[in-house]
Amino acid sequence: MTRKTADITRSKAPRKASTDDGAVRVPAPGEGKRGEDGYLGYLLRQAHAAVRLTMERTLADLGVTSPQFAVLTMLKAYPGLSGADVARLTFLTPQTVGVIIRNLERDGAIVMTPHPVHGRIQQWTLTARGTTLLKACRERVIALEKRLAEGLDARAEASIRRWLANIATELQDDQA
Template sequence: MLRKSPSITRSKSRRKTAKPDAVRVPAPGEGKRGEQGYLGYLLRQAHAAVRLTMERSLADLGVTSPQFAVLTMLNAYPGLSGADVARLTFLTPQTVGVIIRNLERDGAIVMTPHPVHGRIQQWTLTPRGTALLKACRERVIALEKRLAAGLDVKAEASIRRWLAGIAADLQED
């Protein structure tokens, strides 16, 4: 049996190369992650921070932020179809389908057929869903207060108007 020579089996000696200085990633609020950044990026960064904080605050209730959004919209607009819920919550119809099945399984929502279009399923909160939403809301309201800390009523109203205006304006595109 032929053996490989030691020079073949050994890997070539590794050259030590100097590592370039690592680039420091700026913290939120610094550089392009701060006032120098693009507005769209800053909105996304803020959204990601809010969503993560919300997920953590709702976790022990067994509710995700998309589930909270679905419960909120069904509370505000009872009888929505799954497609309507998807549009209002910025979720895909497939994701809403999974969320609705889970909320229905847990007894938080109930389906009723549409009075005219029998194939359309309308969803409403049950008393259990209303209680769950109330518990979630208490935590989300605390987060909302944290978001608005340092803003006077006029500044908060201006920011709300600005954000809603962006959504309405860009909806056209």
């Protein structure tokens, strides 16, 4: 194994900020590597974590989690999906989707019908209760999305949406 040269491993900024008592201070979002100097992948993950936590808190009193919201959203957009299809679209494991589907079915938000040709494939669709629940969730999530787009004009927002979609498109082959 070759050793990296000092100019590659040495950071231009101090590696850690200390407090008066010598303890290391973790930078806040937006500072240091958690800000504009950070890696794009890290910044995307940090933003996703912040959005997901805010969404969890926003939907909590409705009894809906972010993954459940994602499942409901995909079933509204694409009725009749199988559990495997839902897992792929929501970036969740099939096991997680199985639990979510069982809970949503138990709560009367979705219903299963057998596939017309392949009877072993279960297709899922929203019920009237599921549609009403999703509508209540969506109102709150739209408010969150408006916060996310605050300060962006339509052109900037479209550019960011295009950039994010292009990332997924360009890197999809790496996911196989």
